[in-house]
Amino acid sequence: MSVYTPVGRDELAVWLQPLGLGELIDHAGIAAGMQNSNYFVTTASGRFVLTLFENLEPAALDFYLALQDRLAHGGLPCPQPLADGEGRRWRPLAGKPAALLSCLPGAALDDVTAGHCRIVGALLARLHQAAAGMPEALPNPCGAAWRQQVGASLLPQVSADEAALLADELAFQATQDWTGLPRGVIHADLFRDNVLWDSHGQLSGVLDFYFAGEDAWLFDLAVVANDWCADDAALAALVAGYSSVRTLVEAERQAWPAMRRAAALRFWLLRLEVRHRPRQGEVVTIKNPDDFRHLLTRFRLAPTALPR
Known part of the structure; x- marks a missing residue:
């Protein structure tokens, strides 16, 4: 904003x-x-x-x-x-x-607990169900095709090390086929700063739907996990909250390691775009793309399974 x-x-x-x-x-x-x-x-x-x-x-x-x-x-x-x-x-x-x-009440949290993650997981599944069957739904604007196109266009602008990582990840993601996964309208940007909590610790608002679109529901869960879950306990709580509303299928569990990489890649690319192709404005927020480059590297080196 x-x-x-x-x-x-x-x-x-x-x-x-x-x-x-x-x-x-x-x-x-x-x-x-x-x-x-x-x-x-x-x-x-x-x-x-x-x-x-x-x-x-x-x-x-x-x-x-x-x-x-x-x-x-x-x-x-x-x-x-x-x-x-x-x-x-x-x-x-x-x-x-x-x-x-x-204008919704409450404020975003800098520090979140496993309890917060469980609440957000349940809310995300409720959102997926409430938006299911949305007429004339648009595709995820930063979906797989966008990631391939933007990633390729950024290769000449990034450092040699970044280009090597980006090219290899783009090649890997091009081999993934998630068309058979459960899907519908997703939020696609449910970071901590897009969720409000009131003074009693209750979730009071979900903001910024302007990256929403139709895609695999699992991609949305991966976006949330990458921002909210600093450890295994937080991830387990997020998945438990989500699963309390909608049961994850086996194909989603198999796709999870690659999907977390795709979610990290999406936000690395978005922030690289802002760094290398800035727009003019009165007040412009620039976020560090290196955070998601490091996260992507970690997922490539040490993939983890979806908690049960």
């Missing part, structure tokens, strides 16, 4: 009028995340989150907002898009498509 596109108070006030939220009191940029421009917006009706989408096509934006609306109505703690009197969930603002969503 960086700020690439500035928004003036007067133009925002005009944009808000069809939503009937009363007087605009304040708006402030949010310096987190990497892809879109985000602001906290306070009106006479309360606090909201405004997102300006920097690179999304209308069809993709329609899907992401419809997904959040579906999940929110299904009882999951995710942002609810606000629609105007004509049912529009987004409209142009400052030259970009923009949407206003409910």
Whole structure:
């Protein structure tokens, strides 16, 4: 949630009028995340989150907002898009498509326990079930084809050691076939900073659905494991929480070591893109790609089985 596109108070006030939220009191940029421009917006009706989408096509934006609306109505703690009197969930603002969503309570955690991982695992499985059968679902925008294309394009830009690792991993991933695994719409970016917890330790919000798409559910579990699980106990708790809602099949267990590598590769590539092809913005978050390079190397050297 960086700020690439500035928004003036007067133009925002005009944009808000069809939503009937009363007087605009304040708006402030949010310096987190990497892809879109985000602001906290306070009106006479309360606090909201405004997102300006920097690179999304209308069809993709329609899907992401419809997904959040579906999940929110299904009882999951995710942002609810606000629609105007004509049912529009987004409209142009400052030259970009923009949407206003409910602002959820709570804060992200820096330090997580196995107990947190179990809760997140169960929530992820609930999300998969709630989004199952989503009409006109888009494919995972950073799926296998994206990883091959972006990885190949970055080979000339990275160091020799990185290029050797990247080329070898791309060749390995090209041999994997996960088309037979259970699949549906996945979040694809459920990092710790996209999950909120209230003052009582309850999970109160799931954020940032703008990498969501259809893919193997196991890929989503691997994304979460790679960020949340620092040890075997945390991983066992995550898998136990997930399995309490949806049982993992044997084919998923067989695919797990390679899937964790694919998830690490995806975020290494995303951060390499930001490092080597930066975009201009007022407040831009740059995250270190080396964290996921090291994680990928560890999974290549010491693959581990999915806990039972």
